Amino acid sequence: MTGILTGTLIIAWRDIKKWIGRRGVFVVSIITPLIWIAFFGKSMNIQGLLTTGVEGNLPPHLKSVVEEVFKQALKNTFGAEDYFTFFSAGMLAVFVLFQSMFSGVSVIFDKRLGYMDRLLITPTPRPSIFLGKVGATLVRVTVLEALLLATAIGLGMHLKPDISAWDLVAAWLIIMLLTAGLSAAYTTLSFYAENQEVIFAVGNLVNLPLMFTSSAIFPVEQMPSWLQAIAKVNPVTYASDLVRYHLVGKPLDNYAFDLAVLAAVSIGLFVLGMALSIRWMNNR
Template identity: 50%
Template sequence: MIQEVYTLTIRELKKWLSRRGTFVVSLITPLFWLGLFGKSLNFAQMFAPTNIPPQYSSLISKYVDQQLLNLFGTTSYFTYLASGMLVVFGFFQSVFGGTNLVFEKRLGYLNRLLMTPTPRSGIFLSKVFGTLIRILFYEAILILIAWGLGIKFKPELTVINILLAGIAIIFVAIGFVSIFAAIAFNVDNVEIMFAIVNLINLPLMFASSALFPLKQMPSWLQEIAKFNPITYAADIVRYNLVGAPISNYLLSWIILIVISITLFVIGMLVSINAMEKA
């Protein structure tokens, strides 16, 4: 099965590279989020009073920085947002990895593939691996974009920190690409698939700590966010890249891994079952 998975994964990557429009749009979208949304919300200017005497400006600035530090774990909201968007972008790419399956079914490629002796699990794994490689490539570029726009990495940042942040994003991607692949294998209508995507992706993004801290949310929303793997991945990424505090680092890893593996197993079983019935 290894040879089949490798061959199908290479095909996924070639198909991705040949779609230049999709390649460019996938880079522009997070750039808009970071450049427009991230930079427009300047909380330092919002909190700072105007028309203050020069002799008090330094004290006011320190006070504002302390409030931002207490709220976001960093004195820069852009840094908070950019580190969270790394996880959100991995999640969005996972969603698109699933939607591509619907188009392959409509074009007949998937049906022809199912007529071959290729293991059904191999077809599923190739979709997961192909999506993960795309995500890692985009994440590397996104980090460079965030750095250029002014993200403040922690002074003691190491290669290990970067790797751990990347692993956290990979776990999120594995879980969600598996679930959306399972949905795609059971859906034939593109409109239905996009309706499901729109129903799920934005609530998952906002019901997490990717954009705002959980402590600023209503209590009922905090409880929902605790079951969202994006929350734990965003906290882990921030801890490793920008030094933002985290309540329980080890527990966050355990919850993230358990949820992601559970989603992966469910997605694979549902996908294989759908392919067997096709």
């Protein structure tokens, strides 16, 4: 057990140092979450879209009344002070999709440069290689998610009034749970793939549908019935709702059920990914 832990820490630290050391990659990965929130989030001004053209036809003394009505309607629909708050909390989960995809790229490069072959002839336990790659992704996502949240708050995301330190820790643990499952899946795929194009192709095929068929951008209750059925088996939906519960205060029908579904999917992906990755390494 000590050998596995030591090997995991060494491999994870190597990947983290590579991430920090490659200034271009590091700077881009830092800027990306800021662009997501600042540009994508703020461009979707649903309240302004609804009120523009309506307020102009009303007497001045009724404009404030209309604004309040729309504000309450948005709160009833999205369970947040405004759409940007709803959207920002969902993006914390969606961002994991794309960062997890990049977790597999380092495996591809290690294979192409011969480092993986050299690593496999050392006494390093096979689970440590897999765990180290996933662990490095967890660290990267932690740093980037903190920047994403800070940026969202700076741009107008409203946290719930009674938010506590536990809420912040719980939201982080939920994000880490989703990251562990998805990064395990992409890391496993990278062991079997021959080049990074496969990773990006699968990512484009999977990530966007997962984002658009979840509650990250739009409430499940407002979707067509057939799309609701898909959203209810999407782990990003449960991660988004759980994060909103802790950060924004959006109520949940069944917290334990949502957490159980997310945990089952993430743990299942993680265990299956580890088994398949170790199998690939043992067959080299």
